[in-house]
Amino acid sequence: MLIKVVVPLVFVTIAVVAGADGPDFSFGDADFSVEYFKAAFNASRNEVVSPLSIRLALAAFYQVAGSAVEQTIQRAFYLPLEKSVASENAAGFLEEVSTNQQLQVAFKVLKNQDLLSDEFASTLSKVFKTAPESVEFADKRSVVTSVNTWANRATNGQIRNFLKEDELDTNTELILLNAVSLKASWAERFSEAKTDRQSFAFRNGIRPVDMMHETVEVLYKVAPEYHAVQIPYNEESDLSMWILVPRGQGNFDSLVASLSSDLLDDIETTAMPRAVDISLPRFQIRSELPAKKIIEKMGFEQLFAESDFSIFKNRKSELSDLRQSTFLQVNEEGTEAAVVSSATTKFRAKNAQFNANQPFVFIIKKISTDTIVFIGHYSNFEQQQ
16 A cells, blocks of 8 residues: 655745744644644544644744744744754754655745845755745746746645735745655555445545555554554654544544543553554545634734744844645555455454544654654545545
8 A cells, every 4th residue: 555645835925014942853743733733623624734844834933033923933833942952953853854765845935035134044054955046026927836836846746736826915025835745655555455345434424435454463552432553654664654533432523622642642652562453444635724824723823913033134024824735645556547346354353443434533653753744634525636
């Protein structure tokens, strides 16, 4: 089975205006990830978000945040109190990721003709390994073409029309783009011959789906309200997917409401290895989220209300927009042109049974850094684009 997760594409614009320090970038990651996911949660649609991509983008602006916003940005994204530590942590994480061929992070910055402040230019160069491209924002077509061309390339063709001309403000001074792309296969692949059509109890009705089946030795946790498995990707990827499904006394809404960094930590520390018969649907999700509104919903409106970022020389700017576009696809290699097999799957009764045939939460993590790369939910029947 091939897992193709592409990508949170984060878009941050700068407009002209008329906790305690952690040891690495993963510190505070679970707290922000869960809070961001729950603030973005919409029960009427499938969603996938990348808290990692948002934190990386805002870590760049933290370096040039003034006193009116620096505490807000530090608290909102669980960044170290010392900006230099935040910069070092982000640089260390990106350096470690740079050797991973299956998880890639890319940045692009477009700016007007003004000179960047020394601090921001240094941050872009040393931490994020990117140099800004000077553009004329009045030439909307050219800017949109540049943004979408880069987005298409950075996401392996999965996000092509990220920005439209009517979405580009004439007062824009700078755009920062961040893409995180993942493409990896399971450590133990699901057999295509076992895939069959089964019913999935979506929130908006029961529908047939292509259900994949395999017996795998995985970490498994069972509780009265839910059960969870960790399905690892191949060893070189340093990634795994946790799937949480309601059971017994629990339901999907209560599962989402109960999510916390403490719950995730408890699941990981108490899950035990055992043979599990896993049934998991093929699925894909495409999300377009107004990240600015989500951050404001979390209580950090001040981040976008103050012009206190020293991005350019000798003047202040404000963050005017923050958006995220994400695409995730879980499928088997070559199945798009294949006939669905009608093979019947039989599991051993002694194995734990994990049947994801109802709404579930999924979390994709980078194992060595304990970083949540993607978090989302699959709960509604939607026509695939």
